[in-house]
Amino acid sequence: MNxxxxxxxxxxxxxxxxxxxxxxxxxxxxxxVCSKPLVVATAPVLENGEPFPTVFYLSHPAIVKxxxxxxxxxxxxxxxDMLADLDFAARYKKAYETYLRQxxxxxxxxxxxxxxxxxxxAAGGLPTRVKCLHALIGHSLASGPGVNPVxxxxxxxxxxxxxxxxxxCYCNA
Numbered sequence: 086m087n088x089x090x091x092x093x094x095x096x097x098x099x100x101x102x103x104x105x106x107x108x109x110x111x112x113x114x115x116x117x118v119c120s121k122p123l124v125v126a127t128a129p130v131l132e133n134g135e136p137f138p139t140v141f142y143l144s145h146p147a148i149v150k151x152x153x154x155x156x157x158x159x160x161x162x163x164x165x166d167m168l169a170d171l172d173f174a175a176r177y178k179k180a181y182e183t184y185l186r187q188x189x190x191x192x193x194x195x196x197x198x199x200x201x202x203x204x205x206x207a208a209g210g211l212p213t214r215v216k217c218l219h220a221l222i223g224h225s226l227a228s229g230p231g232v233n234p235v236x237x238x239x240x241x242x243x244x245x246x247x248x249x250x251x252x253x254c255y256c257n258a
Contacts, residue, residue, distance in 0.1 A: 086187050086228050088112035088126045088194065095122055102144045108132065111195045114141050114227035119254040123148060124223045128195035129188055129203060136200040139208040140188045141223035147255035148226075151248040152219045155239055164215040164235045173234060180233040181212030184224060209235070226251075 091099070091110050098121050099107040109131045115124035125142045143149050155161075168174045184207045192199050209224065210216030218239050225236025244250045 086114065088114050098122055099125060099144055102146055109137055111191050117145060117254055117256055118252065119256055121256050124226045126191050128197055129192050129199045130197045136203045138203040138206045139220050140191050141220065141227040143219045143223045147249045148222065149219065151243040152222050155242060156218050161215045161218060164238065176234045178212040181207050183228065183232055184211055
């Protein structure tokens with residue numbers, strides 16, 4: 086995980102991508118090949134004091150749209166069924182443990198503590214459910230391949246569909 090400091094240009098791009106002022110930005114956790122933000126690292130406590138368990142937040146419209154299509158196609162159910170495989174479930178649980186450690190690192194960067202209310206809560210349904218592909222894909226993009234098996238599978242499917250590929254820029258599409 087390599088979180089880079091968000092520049093003023095990054096924050097402006099995030100606002101354009103999200104259609105709102107971004108909240109709790111600690112840095113950029115993944116970037117497009119052209120260097121624009123793909124995934125935001127978000128503090129576990131927002132400026133208003135609200136706990137926020139989603140550390141890795143997809144921002145780029147192309148990957149957000151692709152994740153939404155997978156969810157609409159009920160791909161989460163397929164991934165959920167895959168958790169019946171003990172090896173796959175163990176890898177997913179390891180992704181959960183990694184996520185919690187990464188959130189601690191993001192909290193340190195933000196100068197906050199992880200609130201007790203979310204200390205064992207991760208995004209995306211980790212470790213026992215597949216709930217939000219946006220969060221799981223964000224985790225994969227921020228962490229790199231091999232960390233989150235569901236996020237990795239979703240990224241493979243998205244690349245195969247031609248909707249988004251990490252090796253191409255979709256910023257001006």
